[in-house]
Amino acid sequence: MDFLMLLKAIILGLVEGITEFAPVSSTGHMIIVDDMWLQSKEFLTKPIANTFKVVIQLGSILAVVIVFRNRFIDMLGLNRLFKGTEQHTQGLKLSQVIVGLIPAGVLGVLFEDYIDERLFSISTVLIGLVIGAVFMIIADVFGPKKAKIDSVDQITYRQALTIGLIQCFSLWPGFSRSGSTISGGVLLGLSHRAAADFTFIMAVPIMAGASFLSLVKNLEYFTMDAMPFFIAGFISAFIFALISIRFFLKLINKIKLVPFAIYRIVLAAVIYIVYF
Template identity: 40%
Template sequence: MDIVVLVKAAIMGVVEGLTEFLPISSTGHLILAGALLGFDDAKAKVFEIAIQTGAIFAVILVYWQRIWSTLAGLPTERQAQRFSLNVAIGFFPAVLLGLLLGKAIKAHLFNPLVVATTFIVGGFIILWAERRPATATRVHSVDDMTPWDALKVGLVQCLAMVPGTSRSGATIIGGMLLGLSRKAATDYSFFLAIPTLIGAGAYSVYKERDLISMADLPMFATGLVFSFLSAWLCVRWLLRYISTHSFVPFAYYRIVFGVIVLFTAWTGWVQWTPH
């Protein structure tokens, strides 16, 4: 395979891994990176969804001890059963709405105005969430979450179907607005990402299987590896960061990036096409 294609796949993998779990929208960044690299055809769009699996394996590695203890305790431990149920409840709304509205959203909402608006509005929502009084926090650990908490966060996750919103941003900031601590919201966002991103990647590859062949394996493997490595570094950094910092810098970044989206679309420098 052309080395240039592999380099582009590696760059896209790094972009995916670094942005998937930060509240800044991996979709928006992949649109921009793909347009700048000329890596935005139909096959590239399948690639972008598939390499999310690499990023999610990084989460599995970081949280492996908790995941393993939960799986081992499922037959007998009430806490493991409750935690698993909460993840399943949070996952369900995205599956349902994704199947019902996925095509319509891609057809009508993937445009620069929507992307820029959600970037900017999301930034101001983060600022609002971070300025709330600390007394509003009532859930300090994922183990304290109720099924109703899980459902509400799962419904908020559906907002991420709108490009530029950010899945992690919706679940983390949405969780904080619903009463979860920053740590609990971040942990639950990561756990919720496991079935969501693996499911989306598998479904996309299956649905568009006619577009890819064995010759594309090196490209996909490169993207997966670089997505995994960059996501692993990012997740480990983020968990340390949130222990002493807020998400306010990401809010300002989103606002600036939203302005960039509008500017590049207005000048024609980037073709913000559906993907």
């Protein structure tokens, strides 16, 4: 494993970490770097490259767990174990997160093969980028001028389910999980920060579950040659996701979604020019 390959792993981890949870579509960004970076060495066959993508996604997921660790401790009833206090009974509940996960989780399982075989192409990602951007602009323009819910603790089961239904749009590559759910939350009267908090918390179990299943299927590709590449990418994705999430959460109520929507449209134009 040469230094150049480790540098490429770090750069790919950076791309994943910065874009996975921002509403800009990590899939769209990975398309740009895929051919240039992931197919440049003989040992990086397609299965190994796909396994690497799962590994760096796990780095991003770990960053969310760290940022929201207190909420996960509360929801899982582990307060006494980690904090030495009784369980916090108010606020967001694990059952609300599960309700939000059900729609996309069920559809994802039912249509996983179809999505992988038919929808993962540059043209479909371009469509997802643009339509997702339009949806985000609609949320900012037509959503309530003053948010009715300023904290994720105020979310109801009905709102959790509705956001979960809207999350189904993100099954279309390029639409963006965070873009769809934050936009949906804003349209339902949540502040941008509350919608983002719920989006990130809800992303952990569904992404971790999907990543774990993918890793189990691809354990044979964790060879000694590939491990340094995987480890470098994982650490890079974790660090940059940690920075990106904290930065994003501080700014989202101020800048809202339109700047990200404009960026997505520009990204779609760049991909179109490069590939078509």
